[in-house]
Amino acid sequence: MKAVLRIRTRSLPGLLLALLVIALTAFAPQATAATGVSTIAAALRESPVYVDPAAAGQLSAAEADTLARQIKDANKPLFVAVLPADYPTKDLFTDLRTATGVTGLYAVRLGDRFDARADSSVLSRTGVRNLVTSVQGEPAPTQLTDFTDRALTNLGGRAPSSWGGGTSGSGVSGTALITVGAVVVAGGAGAYALVRRGRRRHAEEQRAALDRLRVVVDEDITAFGEELDRLDFHPSEPGADDAMRGDYERALNAYDQAKQYMSDARRPEDVRAVTQALEDGRFSLAALAARREGRPLPERRPPCFFDPRHGPSVTDATWTPAGGSAREVPVCAADATRLADGRDPAVREVDTDQGRRPYWDAGPAYGPWAGGYFGGGLLPGLLIGTALGGWMSAPAYGADYGTGYGDFSSGGYQGGDLSGADFDPGDFGDFGGGGDFGGGGGDSGDFGGGF
Structure with a gap:
């Protein structure tokens, strides 16, 4: 019995130590416990910026408030x-997007690492990647401010109504209706005259924009017609098969369609159909050339960014516009060589009041023209930081020049809409693989390569 008692006595310090550890664990503040995704999502439904208590040193309360006010005032669905x-x-981005249930652009900073994801209806994957790349390595306040400034310029959609404050669609409409009603009551016939003058001025501005745009489009149509004239192909020539004849017929039809669409155009946005037809026609010619030369059929790629008249692109190259950030753009073989040699690409310039300028600096009317060539979500990423990109993301742009140019407003759930779990997980992706976090907006479905 004494031996047993001796053993128990010796084990008492260990027992007390174990009890002490349990007590400290139970009653210590949960500083290292991760805040649940549901908690973060609930906070983001109330305000666009959330700073975890454990990361308060990254962004002060005043800086977070300033950032949140900027996002609300812009009425854009950006979550930070x-x-x-x-x-x-x-699965952080996917889970956060599911828990929040709101279509938009989601940016996350973890320590000194940063990345973002977006629904494709508000910003393309290329656009997200370019934005993320442009702010890598910056300290938290600078990085988040720069990212927000650039994102708000290019982001589609609207802020969720749950944020309150800022400018909401219904608030603007209500104010406008009240104002118009007061003018009608007070001015009567005078208000009606003002409305008529406003409509007439808007119609004149649209006609002027279309006239300026018509010059460029006619140049494109003429250039494509000259390509067809130079084409040494006859449907009945030896070696011609049905596939070649089909390519040739599609190219001819595209040329005729482009001329007809331009003849029928009444507004700047009507031009998009013209450049879409020309893009289709040039790809048909590229396919025909490959068949005749016995080469593999070309991949369906967008036209050369610097001048769509160069034909379908063959690769992507890094390019930095004046005053902007680097991004990848589709280029033809000739421009790829120029860039690799350190020379300037052959840029499509158009006439402006300030002289000849690249089309992306020439005015908002060129949005439909570019959208027909670079639709399907590619255009926002290409135009980040350019004048045309800024114009196209402005609220007034859709009213003046239409929407749908490269997924600036492509239908489906728009930014700020409550879509719940109804979204494409491919836009958000997982964490995984190797490499650094913050590599750029989901290139391969991963969060910049993983943590």
């Missing part, structure tokens, strides 16, 4: 979360 460096990363 600042989390501790050791926050669990698996």
Whole structure:
């Protein structure tokens, strides 16, 4: 019995130590416990910026408030979360987007790492990647401010109504209706005259924009017609098969369609159909050339960014516009060589009041023209930081020049809409693989390569 008692006595310090550890664990503040995704999502439904208590040193309350006011005032669906460096990363973006249930652009900073994801209806994957790349390595306040400034310029959609404040669509409409009603009551016939003058002025501005745009489009149509004239192909020539004849017929039809669409155009946005037809026609010619030469059929790629008359692009190259950030753009073989040699690409310039300028600096009317060539979500990423990109993301642009140019407003759930779990997970992706976090907006479905 004494031996047993001796053993128990010796084990008492260990027992007390174990009890002490349990007590400290139970009653210590949960400083290292990760805030749940549901908690973060609930906060983002109330305000566009969330700073985790464990990451408060990254962004002060005053800086977060300033950032939130900027986003609300812009009425855009941008969500920013600042989390501790050791926050669990698996499926973070997908889970956060699902829990929030709101279509938009989601940016997350974890320690000194940063990345973002977006629904394709508000910003393309290329656009997200270019934005993320442009702010890598900056300290938190500068990085988040720069990212927000650039994102708001190019982001489609609107802020969720749950944020309150800022400018909401219904608030603007109500104010406009009240104002118009007061004018009608007070001015009567005078108000009606003002409305008529406004409509007439708007119609004149649209006609002027279309006239300026018509010059460029006619040049494109003429250039494509000259390509057809130079084409040494006859449907009945030896070696011609049905596939070649089909390519040739599609190219001819595209030429005729482009001329007809331009003849029928009444507004700047009508031009998009013209450049879409020309893009289709040039690809048909590229396919025909490959068949005749016995080469593999070309991949369906967008035209050369610098001048769509160069034909379908063959690769992507890094390019930095004046005053902008680097981004990848589709280029033809000749421009790829020029860039690789350190020379300037052959840029499509158009006439403006300030002289000849690249089309992306020439005015908002060129949005429909570019959208026909670079639709399907590519255009926003290409135009980030350019004058045309800024114009196209402005609220007044859709009213003047139409929407739908490169997924600036492509239908489906728009930014700020409550879509719940109804979204494309491919836009958000997982964490995984190797490499650095913050590599750029979901190139391969991963969060910049993973943490």
